[in-house]
Amino acid sequence: MGLYGIVHFMNANSADDHKLPDAIVLRLLDEVAKEPTVSQRALSDRLGIALGLVNAYVKRLRRKGHLKITTLPRNRISYLITPKGFAEKATLTYRYMDISLNYFKSARQIIEHVYASLLADNCRRILLWGDGEMAELCYISTRGLALEIVGVVSHSANGHDFFGKPVISPDMLDGLQFDAVLIASGDDVFNRLAYEFVSDRDKIHSLDSDRMELL
Structure with a gap:
């Protein structure tokens, strides 16, 4: 789910x-x-x-x-x-x-708010942390915005792609250029890996978890 x-x-x-x-x-x-x-x-x-x-x-x-x-x-x-x-x-x-339709509508609004904040900080190249349904919604929400999804991180990277973007494992970040990492996974254990593999923690952003849990 x-x-x-x-x-x-x-x-x-x-x-x-x-x-x-x-x-x-x-x-x-x-x-x-x-x-x-x-x-x-x-x-x-x-x-x-x-x-x-x-x-x-x-x-x-x-x-x-x-x-x-x-x-x-x-x-x-x-x-x-x-x-x-x-x-x-x-x-x-x-x-x-x-419930699902209302959830996606509210989630889309939260994602758009996060993207507006990233654009205000001149962040253009986004790395998605997660490749599930929420990541898909994050990707779709970039349409019409001056944002680019440069890659997707998954704990089960197996050579597949994500809307044409490369799916990589957390240990494959070296050399990848990005302005921000957006946590788009509901797996708390996997999400904590972002703080281990992303050297600049200020680049890590997440959806408002408290608001997401209330949806």
Whole structure:
């Protein structure tokens, strides 16, 4: 997911403590809709949560009337999303899209504010730290501005490019000319590497993390 705060926002705004985290419920319903006989171990891998949690989610969805479970030969299970479950899935999908659109709109405004500050400081050549969705939005937001993305830093640089720009690892900064580094990643561990590999720390800029978390 993603971007900094969408999943966190959805989970934090559940109606009550007993409600399942919306993002996980939506993904689980998506998976069983695509593959009704999917195993719980496969769901665990796809959702990135513990096997025991998958079992708990499935049981609670069943109790809520969102899923029906049928036992098949050879100890296999088939999931059927009920009409009530499809209604819940549609509601969560709409909510996710609405939150996502509002998030991107607000994020774009924050990025434009940062770019205005960089331009005021005569920073033209920008190095993006991160190659995920937020970095993509940062790149798109340079259009029409006197800014150039000169490169992108990723912890998984493997020779691919980013909108035609080179993707490099943190240890490949030598010789690259840039006026500013813009942190565009939600990975705090990776972001801290910028302060190890960028010799002039005054060049490092970040999006307002407090405001991003509130989106």
